[in-house]
Amino acid sequence: MANSKTVKQAKAGKKNIPSPCDEKGMNCKPLQIEETIYNTQYTKKFENRKFYQPVDPNKILAYIPGTILKIFVKEGTVLKAGDSILILEAMKMRNVVTMPFNGKLRKIYVKEGDIVAKNFLIAEIE
Amino acid sequence: MPVNKKILELKKKREQVFLGGGEQAIQKQNAMGKLTARERIVALLDKESFNEYDLFVEHDARDFDMEKKTLHGDGVIIGTGTIHGKPVCIFAQDFTVAGGSLGSMHARKITKIMDHSLKMRMPLIGINDSGGARIQEGVNSLAGYGEIFFRNTLASGVIPQISVILGPCAGGAVYSPALTDFVFVVDKISKMFITGPEVIKTVLGEEISMEELGGARVHAEITGNAHFFALSEEECFSQIKKLLTFLPWSNTERSIVTEPKLPKKNFKITSIVPEDARQPYDVRNVVRSLVDDSDFLEIQELWAANIVIGFGKINGGTVGFVCNQPLVLAGVLDVDSSDKAARFIRFCDAFNIPIVTLVDLPGYLPGVDQEHAGVIRHGAKILYSYSEATVPKITVILRKAYGGGYIAMNSRHLRADFVFAWPSAEIAVMGPEGAANIIFKKEITTAEDPEKMRAQKVEEYKEKFANPYVAAAKGYIDSVIEPGETRNMLTHAIEVSLRKEIGMPKKKHGIPPF
Structure with missing residues (x-):
C-alpha cells in the first residue's frame, strides 16, 4: 500500500x-x-538501483560466484544443521556449503560442473 | 678517440634509445590510435623544455634468457620540463618496449623522478601505458610497485600528483593512480582493472569486454576512479594544462594568481534559481556567474552529478567550489556524492585553496540500497573533511538547506568562516510539507477537510520557518545578501579569511571515516 x-x-x-x-x-x-x-x-x-528483497531462509544462494565441484546429497534427504550439501569452488578455495538448520532438502537447482553467479539459487529447504 | 667522434657516438646511442621498441612497435602503437611515450611528453610539456634522465638505463634481469635482450630505457622515460613556464617532473611508460612492463630498473627510474618531485617540490605527472608486472623479474617487479605506492603516499598533500592513463593499467599497477590526486582517462584508450576479463571468465564464468569492465567511461561515470574524461590524447593534455593553472606547485605555496576578470554578462545570477524550491536548475551556471571570465573547471563531471566540484578564480585567486546540484537527484547527498565532495575538500585544504560551498539540498537520498551501502560512514566523510579544513571556508545558502544536509554543507557549526544566505534560503529542520505533517498532525487528522488543513498548515510553516531569518536571528547566518552582491561578498570574505590563524589539537593524524 x-x-x-x-x-x-x-x-x-x-x-x-x-x-x-x-x-x-x-x-x-x-x-x-x-x-x-x-x-x-x-x-x-x-x-539501475536494486530494490531490496527480503531474505528467504529456506533458499540457499551462492554467496560467491564459482563452480559446483561435488554434490554430496540427493533431493528429498532429511539433513541436520551443519551437514554438507555440496562444494562450491571459488578462487581456488573449496567451500563446503552446509545446511543452515535441520530440514528436508526439497530441491537442488545445480549439477556438478555448473558455474554459478553470486546469489544464484543453489538449493531449497522444505 | 677524438672528442668529435665521442660526441658522435653519444648522438648515435641517443638516437638508438629514442626509437624505444623500434619502428615496427612504434607503428603498431600509432595504429592503435595512441601516441608514443616520447610524443606524449612533447605534446604535454612546453616546447623544447624536456630534459631526460636515465636514458641509458638497462634492465638487470638474468633469468629466462632476459640477459640477451636489450630493452631501451627499460620501457620508461623520465625527466623534468616545464608547463606554463614552471617546472614539473614527468614519467611516461613506453608500451613499445616490452609492453611497458615494469621491471626493477623501470621502477627505479620512476622512483628516482618521484624522489626529485618531492624533494624539489614540483608536481608529478605519470603517464601510464603498461602491460603490468614483468613476469620474468618476479618479486623484483612487485618490489618496484611497492616502492612507487610508498612514494605516492609520502608525496600526497605535499605536491600535486597527476596520473594519466593512456593504455592498459592493470592489476597492482592501478594503485599508483588511485593514490594520486587527479586521474585522467581517454575514451577507448584507457583501461583500468584489478582482474581482467580473462580471469573473470575462467574463475567466475562472467563474460565482459575490457571496455565494459574498466574503460574510460566506466571510470568516469560508474566508479569515480577518474577525474577527467577526454575523447582524445590531445584533449587530455589540454585538460592537464588547464588544471595546472589552478594549482599551487606545493603545499607551501599559493596557486598562480591571474589577472582578475569579471564574469561574462550572459550568466545572470539573478535569473538562474527558480523561486519554487521543488524546481531544478543547473548550479554550474551560478558558479559561472561568480567566477572570473565565467571559467569553471569541473572535476568528476560525469560521476555523482548530484554534487558539483571544481575550480574557478575569484579576483584572480583559485577557489574550490562544492555545490549541491538541484538538476540531478534534487541535489541530495548520498554515498558517492559524499565521497566525491569529501576528497575534494581535503585536496583544497592540503593545497591552500579557499573553499566556497553553494547550498541547495533537500537532505539525504532515502533507500535500502543507500543505507546498506554505508551512507552513514560515507556521509560522515563530508563532516570530517569540512571540520578538519583550515583554509578559508565560505558558504552561500541559495535555497533549501534542510536537516542533516544543512549541517554537512559547511555550516557555521563546522567552523565556516562566513555563512551567507540569499533571501530565497530556507534553513529548517526539514521541508515544509514534512514538518507540517508532523507538527500539526492532530489538527490535520481531526479537521473536517484534512487536505485543506494540511495545505493551510504547510503555508503557515513556510511563512514562519522557510526563510533565512530564523537562522540569521541566532547568528548562524552572518548576512542575508542579494544574489547580485554574492561575488563582492565572496571576494572580501576570502581576502579576510586568508589572514586567519587557527590551531588544531596536537595529533599525529586524525582517523577519517574512510
Missing part, C-alpha cells in the same frame, strides 16, 4: 508542478524526499 501511495503522489506531483526542464527537453522526473516531490533528473546509477 505504501508503494502505491508513493507512486500516486509522485504522479500527482509531476502533474501539479509546471516543469521548466521538461519544456527544455531535459528529461526531468519526480523524486520524493520526505513529503516533498522535487522535479529533477535521475542518474544512471539511481535508475
Whole structure:
C-alpha cells in the first residue's frame, strides 16, 4: 500500500508542478524526499538501483560466484544443521556449503560442473 | 678517440634509445590510435623544455634468457620540463618496449623522478601505458610497485600528483593512480582493472569486454576512479594544462594568481534559481556567474552529478567550489556524492585553496540500497573533511538547506568562516510539507477537510520557518545578501579569511571515516 501511495503522489506531483526542464527537453522526473516531490533528473546509477528483497531462509544462494565441484546429497534427504550439501569452488578455495538448520532438502537447482553467479539459487529447504 | 667522434657516438646511442621498441612497435602503437611515450611528453610539456634522465638505463634481469635482450630505457622515460613556464617532473611508460612492463630498473627510474618531485617540490605527472608486472623479474617487479605506492603516499598533500592513463593499467599497477590526486582517462584508450576479463571468465564464468569492465567511461561515470574524461590524447593534455593553472606547485605555496576578470554578462545570477524550491536548475551556471571570465573547471563531471566540484578564480585567486546540484537527484547527498565532495575538500585544504560551498539540498537520498551501502560512514566523510579544513571556508545558502544536509554543507557549526544566505534560503529542520505533517498532525487528522488543513498548515510553516531569518536571528547566518552582491561578498570574505590563524589539537593524524 505504501508503494502505491508513493507512486500516486509522485504522479500527482509531476502533474501539479509546471516543469521548466521538461519544456527544455531535459528529461526531468519526480523524486520524493520526505513529503516533498522535487522535479529533477535521475542518474544512471539511481535508475539501475536494486530494490531490496527480503531474505528467504529456506533458499540457499551462492554467496560467491564459482563452480559446483561435488554434490554430496540427493533431493528429498532429511539433513541436520551443519551437514554438507555440496562444494562450491571459488578462487581456488573449496567451500563446503552446509545446511543452515535441520530440514528436508526439497530441491537442488545445480549439477556438478555448473558455474554459478553470486546469489544464484543453489538449493531449497522444505 | 677524438672528442668529435665521442660526441658522435653519444648522438648515435641517443638516437638508438629514442626509437624505444623500434619502428615496427612504434607503428603498431600509432595504429592503435595512441601516441608514443616520447610524443606524449612533447605534446604535454612546453616546447623544447624536456630534459631526460636515465636514458641509458638497462634492465638487470638474468633469468629466462632476459640477459640477451636489450630493452631501451627499460620501457620508461623520465625527466623534468616545464608547463606554463614552471617546472614539473614527468614519467611516461613506453608500451613499445616490452609492453611497458615494469621491471626493477623501470621502477627505479620512476622512483628516482618521484624522489626529485618531492624533494624539489614540483608536481608529478605519470603517464601510464603498461602491460603490468614483468613476469620474468618476479618479486623484483612487485618490489618496484611497492616502492612507487610508498612514494605516492609520502608525496600526497605535499605536491600535486597527476596520473594519466593512456593504455592498459592493470592489476597492482592501478594503485599508483588511485593514490594520486587527479586521474585522467581517454575514451577507448584507457583501461583500468584489478582482474581482467580473462580471469573473470575462467574463475567466475562472467563474460565482459575490457571496455565494459574498466574503460574510460566506466571510470568516469560508474566508479569515480577518474577525474577527467577526454575523447582524445590531445584533449587530455589540454585538460592537464588547464588544471595546472589552478594549482599551487606545493603545499607551501599559493596557486598562480591571474589577472582578475569579471564574469561574462550572459550568466545572470539573478535569473538562474527558480523561486519554487521543488524546481531544478543547473548550479554550474551560478558558479559561472561568480567566477572570473565565467571559467569553471569541473572535476568528476560525469560521476555523482548530484554534487558539483571544481575550480574557478575569484579576483584572480583559485577557489574550490562544492555545490549541491538541484538538476540531478534534487541535489541530495548520498554515498558517492559524499565521497566525491569529501576528497575534494581535503585536496583544497592540503593545497591552500579557499573553499566556497553553494547550498541547495533537500537532505539525504532515502533507500535500502543507500543505507546498506554505508551512507552513514560515507556521509560522515563530508563532516570530517569540512571540520578538519583550515583554509578559508565560505558558504552561500541559495535555497533549501534542510536537516542533516544543512549541517554537512559547511555550516557555521563546522567552523565556516562566513555563512551567507540569499533571501530565497530556507534553513529548517526539514521541508515544509514534512514538518507540517508532523507538527500539526492532530489538527490535520481531526479537521473536517484534512487536505485543506494540511495545505493551510504547510503555508503557515513556510511563512514562519522557510526563510533565512530564523537562522540569521541566532547568528548562524552572518548576512542575508542579494544574489547580485554574492561575488563582492565572496571576494572580501576570502581576502579576510586568508589572514586567519587557527590551531588544531596536537595529533599525529586524525582517523577519517574512510
